[in-house]
Structures are given as structure tokens and as C-alpha cells.
Amino acid sequence: MADLMTLREAAVILDADLVTLVHIIEVGDTVPTPPVAKDFKDIVFAPDDIEPFRAELRRRRFEAFKAEYADLYAEDTGPGARHLEFGPGWEGILREFCDGLRDFQAAGYRTRLRWGKEKFGALRLFTDCADEIAAYVGERRGIAYGKSLRTCQECGELARLRFGHSICLTLCDRHKHLVGEPDPERDGIILDVDAWSRQQREGERG
Structure with missing residues (x-):
């Protein structure tokens, strides 16, 4: 045609x-x-x-999120700028996290989302905030991290960490093909790379 x-x-x-x-x-x-x-x-x-x-x-590109949360997130520009570098399936987690930041903002504390990324199949969020609330914001980051390991980063459905031979991503059954052939030594065994790494280090020290 x-x-x-x-x-x-x-x-x-x-x-x-x-x-x-x-x-x-x-x-x-x-x-x-x-x-x-x-x-x-x-x-x-x-x-x-x-x-x-x-x-x-x-x-x-999270265009709706950026418009609705412009009070908390302004995209970086210039050399070395970082953005929202993860799949759209995690937008619900992102919004929940930012609603928590708004609570702190409403209470008079300085806080904003700087950027975020996917690493080892989990959501990592980076913020600027007042020292007084840093621990509380850290707790909320941890909650978002944990939810991301149960949420498909493509569609937002229930998921788990999937290991291919060269990549790991948190995906549902419908999107699991994105990691390729599963690695039988890790897929379904390692469900949180950070937790697994900590266990390995503790085992070496022990």
C-alpha cells in the first residue's frame, strides 16, 4: 500500500x-x-x-503525571539530566509516593521529587527534602520499592521479578517475554536483588 x-x-x-x-x-x-x-x-x-x-x-513520558504534579516534580534539563526512567506500569506507585510528599509539603516542609529509575527490576526514587523529614521520606521510598517488585512495570498488574540470562525486570505473565528465556538458576528464586545481595554479604561475613 x-x-x-x-x-x-x-x-x-x-x-x-x-x-x-x-x-x-x-x-x-x-x-x-x-x-x-x-x-x-x-x-x-x-x-x-x-x-x-x-x-x-x-x-x-508520564505527561499526565507531570501536569498534575508540577508542584512536586519539574524535569531536569541540561547535561547529565535525569528523568522518570522506568515503565508506565509503575505510575500508580509514583502517584501514591508523591501524594505522601504533598502531605509533607502541606505541613510546611520542603520536599520534591528529583527523578527516578528502574534498577534490578525495582523502582528507585530520588528526592530533595528537609532534614527533619528525611527518614519519613525514606520509609515511603522503601514502600514504593517493595510495591514495584509486585507490580508489572509495563501494565501495572500483579507481577514478580523475572530473570532472563542477561536482564531482570518485574513483569506479569503477559509481559514476561521481555526478559527472554528464563534463567533457571535465578528466575523465581531471587525476588529482590537488593535483599539477596545483603544475604550473600552477610553469609560471607558469617
Whole structure:
């Protein structure tokens, strides 16, 4: 069909990088109408595919969150800037955490969210806050961390940490394919990398 466009052409229209579009297609919830080719360079988009992908990109960029929580979060800019670097399935956890920060803010304490990332399948949030509430904010960060290890980072459904041979992510059954072939020595055995690492260190000292 003459109106089909390449992956690169779609990326330009969507103002998105190729890696992000390929990842969205790999997730499998939002895909182009034409059959997805085995080689990603052969993927094509129909015109009607642009709006669903645009909506998915807005979700992954946390645009609604940024608008609603502008009092707590302003995205960094410039060299070395960090952002919200994790899957959209954790947005509910992020909002709950920031609602807690708002409680502190309403009580007159300085607090804001700086950035966040996924590491070893868990959510890590970074904040600036008054010294008086640092311990309380740390507790809330710990709660968010624990919830992320039970929540699919793609869709927000119940999940667990999944280990492939080269990557680990917290995913539900529907999205577990993103880690590839499970590593039988770790998958389903290590459910919290930080806790497991602490146990290993304590065992070495013991």
C-alpha cells in the first residue's frame, strides 16, 4: 500500500526515537496494523497507527503525571539530566509516593521529587527534602520499592521479578517475554536483588 510508512518515518512524525518504538512493539500492547516483520527495519506503519502510538508515548513520558504534579516534580534539563526512567506500569506507585510528599509539603516542609529509575527490576526514587523529614521520606521510598517488585512495570498488574540470562525486570505473565528465556538458576528464586545481595554479604561475613 502506497500510504504505508517505515519505522523511521513514523518515528519522525511521532518525535520518538527508534529504540522506544521498537520496545513498544516488543511489549505487544500497541502494535502497527500491518503484520510485524521479524526484522525491525522492515516494520511499517499505516496512517491510523500514529494516534495509538502517540497516546502510548504520552503514557510512557508520564505527561499526565507531570501536569498534575508540577508542584512536586519539574524535569531536569541540561547535561547529565535525569528523568522518570522506568515503565508506565509503575505510575500508580509514583502517584501514591508523591501524594505522601504533598502531605509533607502541606505541613510546611520542603520536599520534591528529583527523578527516578528502574534498577534490578525495582523502582528507585530520588528526592530533595528537609532534614527533619528525611527518614519519613525514606520509609515511603522503601514502600514504593517493595510495591514495584509486585507490580508489572509495563501494565501495572500483579507481577514478580523475572530473570532472563542477561536482564531482570518485574513483569506479569503477559509481559514476561521481555526478559527472554528464563534463567533457571535465578528466575523465581531471587525476588529482590537488593535483599539477596545483603544475604550473600552477610553469609560471607558469617
